[in-house]
Amino acid sequence: MKEYKLTPQPLTKEAFAPFGDVVEVPDNKEDPSLIMINGGNTERYDSLVNVELEAAGGKPDTHAVINIFRAQPRPVSKELAMDIEMVERHPFGSQSFHPMSGEEYLVLVADCVEEPTPENLHLFIARADQGINYHKNTWHHPVLGLNKVCDFLVVDRKGGGNNCEEFFFGKDVKIQITC
Secondary structure: OEEEEEEEOOHEEEEEEEEEEEOOOOOOOOOEEEEEEEEEEEEEEEOOOOOOOOOOOOOOEEEEEEEEEEEOOOOOOOOOOOEEEEEEEEEOOOOOEEEEOOOOOOEEEEEOOOOOHHHHEEEEEEEEOOOEEEEOOEEEEEEEEEEOOOEEEEEEEEEEOOOOOOEEEOOOEEEEEOO
């Protein structure tokens, strides 16, 4: 059996760019996404990500939806590792996660390949104030909340076609996350 250990790196826009977008308030007050609204009382950070929606099989019912996903905690530490058995991707749309519980969380993605391998995996730790937007067709692990039950606001595609493909690593491969 081949064994692999993954340790998270900090989530940054640059490191995550091949997989999607990091959604956060820019540090720079001169950022072009900043628009003052409501009589100058509200900062609007405009168009931070592009929601990708593709109709499958010519079905016109494709649209964006906003959901809440409630993730059960996945305790991970140096002493307690979590096994990774699979990843999934969404071929017809992007998927965006925004934490609502004030907790860090893990983001596991794979390079753009047809069949991921442990060598293709990348693990990030996201701050409680960072959301992520997976580009369509990006292999990723389902949401990985830490420490306690975590709620995420999720912007997703709804419509025809199978928009969730799963890939399971073989029984001869052991992939573990440790922090």
